[in-house]
Amino acid sequence: MKKIAIKKGTVLQRKGETNSKVYFVENGLLRSYTIDEKGKEHIYMFGPENWLVTDSCEPDTPCQLFIDAIEDTVLNVASKEEMLKETPDIKALFRRLNSMQNRIIMLMSSSAKERYEHFIDTYPNIIQRVPLRMVASYLGITPEALSRVRNELSQKK
CATH class of the missing domain: 2.60.120.10 (Jelly Rolls)
Known part of the structure; x- marks a missing residue:
């Protein structure tokens, strides 16, 4: 050094x-x-x-x-x-x-939506394998906030 x-x-x-x-x-x-x-x-x-x-x-x-x-x-x-x-x-x-x-x-520094999208990109198969409350916990948001994010993204498709 x-x-x-x-x-x-x-x-x-x-x-x-x-x-x-x-x-x-x-x-x-x-x-x-x-x-x-x-x-x-x-x-x-x-x-x-x-x-x-x-x-x-x-x-x-x-x-x-x-x-x-x-x-x-x-x-x-x-x-x-x-x-x-x-x-x-x-x-x-x-x-x-x-x-x-x-x-x-x-x-x-990221929004809940950005964190969720990153989660999906990083762990594409986990979303079907764990309860959404665990996903919300990982993202640092409430299950209700996760539901809003998922709803918002599904309406854009």
């Missing part, structure tokens, strides 16, 4: 860039966040001392998060490629982190 010191306000990563860095906060504070289509900021996480902060995007894939320093910060930085070479089992961990990150960002 390479140690760097950055100033408050330094942007380490922008949404849409390809960045395969992992940041370990030695001293200071980072944040990772996204900005939705309406311009609203959604903070994904804060990274205080002894925390790892990264966008779980795959190498050569556009990242979903901005990462910046809220305070003057000292970081240890490594590339994901280096980490994968040293610890092959970490690839499965990155996949799980990516899945969780996508879900959290979607829950923070």
Whole structure:
């Protein structure tokens, strides 16, 4: 890992860039966040001392998060490629982190309709296998709200 010191306000990563860095906060504070289509900021996480902060995007894939320093910060930085070479089992961990990150960002910044449509695209066969109350719970909405979303979508067909 390479140690760097950055100033408050330094942007380490922008949404849409390809960045395969992992940041370990030695001293200071980072944040990772996204900005939705309406311009609203959604903070994904804060990274205080002894925390790892990264966008779980795959190498050569556009990242979903901005990462910046809220305070003057000292970081240890490594590339994901280096980490994968040293610890092959970490690839499965990155996949799980990516899945969780996508879900959290979607829950923070997408409408119930968008979350339901994503659910159908991601799990096309599950809708017939589980009760709708479980689907609603997964989406973070009430069963009544799910019923309204499903009704709205069925009327558009």
